[in-house]
Amino acid sequence: MKTTPAVQLDTVTLKLGQADFFFDCTLAAGQVTAITGPSGSGKSTFLNLVAGFETPDGGRILLEGRDVTGSHPGERPLSLVFQDNNLFAHLDLFTNIGLGLDPGLKLSAAERQEVSDALARVGLAGYEKRKPGTLSGGERQRAAFARALVRKRPLLLLDEPFAALDPALRLSMADLLAALHQETHNTILIVTHDIEEVRRLADEVIFIDAGTILFHGEKRIFLTHRDDDAISKFVLPS
Amino acid sequence: MLTRAEQTRGLAAGAASLLLIGLFVTLPTAALLMTAPDGLGQTLFDAYTLSILRFTLLQAVLSTFLSVLLAVPVALSLARRSRFPGRIWIIRLMAVPMGLPVLIGALGLIGIFGRQGLLNDLLTSAGLRNPVSIYGLTGILIAHVFFNLPLAARLMLAGLERLPPETWRLSASLGLSSWSTFRFVERPALAAVIPGAAGLIFMLCATSFTLVLVLGGGPAATTLEVAIYQSLRFDFDPPRAVMLALLQIALTAIILLGLGRFATTDRSAGGEGRAPKRFDGRDPAALAWDTLVILLATLFLLLPLASIVVSGWRADLGRLITMPAFRQAALTSLSIALTAALLSLLMAGGIIKARSAIADRRHQSKHLAAFSTALATLSSLVLLVPPVVLGTGWFLLIRPFGQVTSFAPFLIAAINALMALPFVMRVLEPAVETHVARTRRLSASLGIGGISRLRLIDWPGLRRPLFMALSFAMALSLGDLGAVALFGSNDLTTLPWLIYSRLGSYRTHDADGLALILGVICLILTALGTVGHKEKQ
CATH class of the missing domain: 3.40.50.300 (P-loop containing nucleotide triphosphate hydrolases)
Structure with a gap:
């Protein structure tokens, strides 16, 4: 092989x-x-x-x-997940994850759905409007995983x-x-x-x-x- | 944790500070109110007063707007170029206007933007007819931007550098463009800092005295503070001064109330620590833009300072130093500054002692809590009643009892002490808090108290912040023209007053030389007062 x-x-x-x-x-x-x-x-x-x-x-x-x-x-x-501060603190989860899809945040309807699906996949369904400051440490790391998911990078x-x-x-x-x-x-x-x-x-x-x-x-x-x-x-x- | 005697002493010290400051501020205010002429409302809103009020607000709004607007690109560029050659020195340069006596800054600006200044020489040789005028609104705006742009830029830079370093790695890894970085990262960080910074700058510009006195002054360019001074000093019209002073108090009260709405920004300015590594702005256009912005800002700050040094050097420094008038003024200035600084430390000490005594109690009564809050807000009282207003009030109070000049040095020292109080508190309070937290239990369990605690525990621990606060307060008092302007005379001359009167009698060479001397003294004192502060953080 x-x-x-x-x-x-x-x-x-x-x-x-x-x-x-x-x-x-x-x-x-x-x-x-x-x-x-x-x-x-x-x-x-x-x-x-x-x-x-x-x-x-x-x-x-x-x-x-x-x-x-x-x-x-x-x-x-590649996508990255650090120990902490993986999310922009003043942006909600939708924006944070959407930025992983498009760095200018121009998202199609399908891509918006993708963000929500990714959030659901990591156990944060319905958290789109939440700010990182209102989440626990574990939830923030889950959101970082959701962003890695939508980015679909091989690494x-x-x-x-x-x-x-x-x-x-x-x-x-x-x-x-x-x-x-x-x-x-x-x-x-x-x-x-x-x-x-x-x-x-x-x-x-x-x-x-x-x-x-x-x-x-x-x-x-x-x-x-x-x-x-x-x-x-x-x-x-x- | 404190013994009963220590508790009582702490509360007594706080009460004494409160009483002292309260009396010192309320007595003259009461005097102003009592001597307020009849038909106050009528004179209060005559056309001339209204035009002064309008100009005061106009120049403050424009100054704030320009300072903040121009500071944005400077802060962004400096933040993005974390490895810019000499960056740390540029950031330190931006701290200089804060420690520089305003009068001296004004002299430097005249040296560059004045009629015979560098800029107009350039413009004239380029064939332009109408030179830039440093006097009037333009000059006041240039000067306010000179003093406040660096302040705004440092606050914004601190806001950007407070972002976790991962932010920049993340933005790079997500491939954010410059615009996206601005939109999603930099703009929100700036937006968090700008309201506080703008409020602070607006307050400083609305109560600015020296700059307007030197660069404005004509009927078309006078602020309330300068108008108070002029009506007392030149027109000798106390009722008018009283009326303007009351208007000034009302104005500052409104501004302070407005400021209270913004979240208090901590004023720690950034850039001295290690700046996080940035991965954006690698293209040549961005590099060129940042370099241009940083160089222009540096030049704007550096040229007036250089002008002070160059023209000061040209003056006959040797003759100036041996001049009796200089010695007399230096002696007066130093004794006033030392008195003011010690008084300020004493008041701050009282406030801090009382507050920690109250915090130490397990059960706080409502009264004690209110007392503690009163003490905490005490130091901002001075903001409400600006020095010139205080001076006017005291002038009215003392006049019936004899020569104002004989009381003047004490008044100036007291006013300066009050002006320095917020800064002294900012240095001392956190230092005392950490010191107490570190030593309280151990000292209590070992039973160390009284003199031996002062000598063995408190003095070594607090010596540094005390000296810092002292030198900062001295620098502030040494460079102040506002308090002395009302009382200055041939019998009572401080260094800034000497410079100002030499400037008035067109002996600019003397003024330049003296400005250099005073500027160097003040900058050294300010550096002593702030450098250690940063090391500690």
């Missing part, structure tokens, strides 16, 4: 202040890959490179086989999306994410420092330490990995 890889970082280098980063990896389409590692290791930088918030000093970044190394974040085939990047939620909510949100993945078969990159989340969601794992990839492979192998100190410390509860 030879398909175009969803994400390819080809000998990408970056220097931010004192920190050096080097990434070289290829991610297959349709997989859920967890990006994990100790804090400050470069997980978010990895995501920022893919999303286009950082431009590499050297190397190339390919998404869906297309070289996007110097492209603006808006030109990349979904999540930066610690559940870190601000309590454990029970984290579980149900992970279930929702898994269900959405079943429907759309998109490629998901999820940055997390929570080993339970890795267990629950990932097909593959990228473990980053000190600005470079220490491990890249199947979750099963990652969870039984004992050769490397940094990884076994991370996997095994101390």
Whole structure:
């Protein structure tokens, strides 16, 4: 089976202040890959490179086989969900999600329906006119998922999306994410420092330490990995 | 948590502050009301008074409109160019007009926009006949924009930078165009800040005294404040001054009531912290526009300041400093400023102590709650009764008892202290709150009180904010012309008064030199009063 890889970082280098980063990896389409590692290791930088918030000093970044190394974040085939502040606080949910369809908010009737359907799909039916400030943290993240749904981009990047939620909510949100993945078969990159989340969601794992990839492979192998100190410390509860 | 004695002392201090400020403001107001001439309504609305009122409002509305309108592109461009070379210095430059004595700013503006100024030289050499006039409405507007555009721009910039950094990543990732970014992100952020900023600027412009005195003044360009001053000082017509003063109080009361409708914007100006990274505006046209806007704004602020430095330097500074008149004025200014600053700190201290004593009680009676609110609104009383009005009232009160000049220094100091009170409160109150929250329980459990608590706990903890408040209040008093204008004479000369009278007698070189000296002193004091403030945040 030879398909175009969803994400390819080809000998990408970056220097931010004192920190050096080097990434070289290829991610297959349709997989859920967890990006994990100790804090400050470069997980978010990895995501920022893919999303286009950082431009590499050297190397190339390919998404869906297309070289996007110097492209603006808006030109990349992806959707984003951050830990917090995923919604424009002064705009209602309809506008927030509608902006994902068209950045000028020129929506056809079908597209308006799509927004409402997406809201219903994440369990927020009828919330069109609500402002983010009136929602709970979990509901706001659901709305962010709804926007990712309507955008229909092949790639979904999540930066610690559940870190601000309590454990029970984290579980149900992970279930929702898994269900959405079943429907759309998109490629998901999820940055997390929570080993339970890795267990629950990932097909593959990228473990980053000190600005470079220490491990890249199947979750099963990652969870039984004992050769490397940094990884076994991370996997095994101390 | 406080002992009973501490409680009582706190309340007593607050009551003393309340009484002091209340008397100082209400006595002259009462004097104004009592000496109000018969047939007040008639004179109140004679044609001349109406034209003054109309001009006061007109210039304030236009000044506010222009300041806010022109500040919008400046704030947007500065926010978008978070990596603009020298950005932090441009933002600091925008804080300078706030700390600069108004009179000195006016001199700088005359240096650029005046008859012999840089702009008119350029226009004349370009073959234009009618030069721009800095006097009259145009000049007042230019000057008000000079002082208030940076204020508005800083408030708006703060509003934009308060948006979470994800906002900009999100807009970039969604591919929002410049127009969409403005429509969905920037415009709402600005809209939240603009009413408060505009209200504040309108209030400042409606009560602006020095600028109108220097740049306006003719019958066609006089505001209420200046008219009060002129009727007392030149026409010696106290009834007229009283009538105008009452009108001024009514006007400020209406404005303050109107302002109360807007949500209070916190006046923390932004830009000193790390600006969030922006991903929009990468095309050359946007870059060119932002660069142009930022450069023009910088030039507009920098040129008058440069003019002060250049023409001040040309004056014979050595001679000026050794001049007896300078020494006398400097000494007077410094002692008034120090007295005013200490008095202001004392009043603020009383208010804060009483409020924390009340907050400390578990059961608050209605009376105490009302007392606390009265104390909190006390510092805005000074806004209601502007310095010139206060001065007029006191002038009327004291006149029967002897020479006004002998009381004048104390009056000026007291008026300045009152003017500084809102600023002093803004520095001190949060500092004291955090200090108390940090040390209250520990001090109480260790039983530290009295002098040893003052020496070991409070002084080290509050030394910095106290000095900041002191230097800020001193800068304000040193640069003030409003209070001294009514009482200034050959016997009582402060530095701004000296500059103003040199300007009046066409010794502009002296005025320029003195302006440079005073400007540098005030800016240093303001910098001391604000820099630490930002570090703390």
